[in-house]
Amino acid sequence: MRKQYYLRPDRGRFTAWDVGRLVELTKDFPRIRVPLESIREIDEPHWFSGGAQDATCRAVMEHARMINETDLDFPIILSSEGRVMDGMHRVLKALLGGWQSIEAVQFEHDPEPDFVDVAIDDLPE
Helix, strand or coil, X not given: CCCCEEEEEECCEEEEEEHHHHXXXXXXXXXXXXXXXXXXXXXXXXXXXXXXXXXXXXXXXXXXXXXXXXXXXCCEEECCCCCEEECHHHHHHHXXXXXXXXXXXXXCCCCCXXXXXXXXXXXXX
16 A cells, blocks of 8 residues: 555645654544535545645546545544544445444644655655
């Protein structure tokens, strides 16, 4: 699997978290059920915002493939504000399957980002 990052603008800066580290930090967190309707990213620009990637048919197909192959046994990871830090493909698979909620873990306080002001293309692979 390719290296994954959670990316978020923060007061004019670009911040990135290594998803592998987020998974490790949350491995012992209690699992909770989160209503899919509470996940704001479902109705916001997500993968194709900010110019990181164009919404070509091939790019959309690649995300469709990842949605199809994702494993719903793993909880999504939410920030302290309830934003999806890891798991949007799982969220969409659950939504497509008609689920009303999904299992999640949530930070009480977000960890510091792994990278600040690093271009997406400069993040380690």
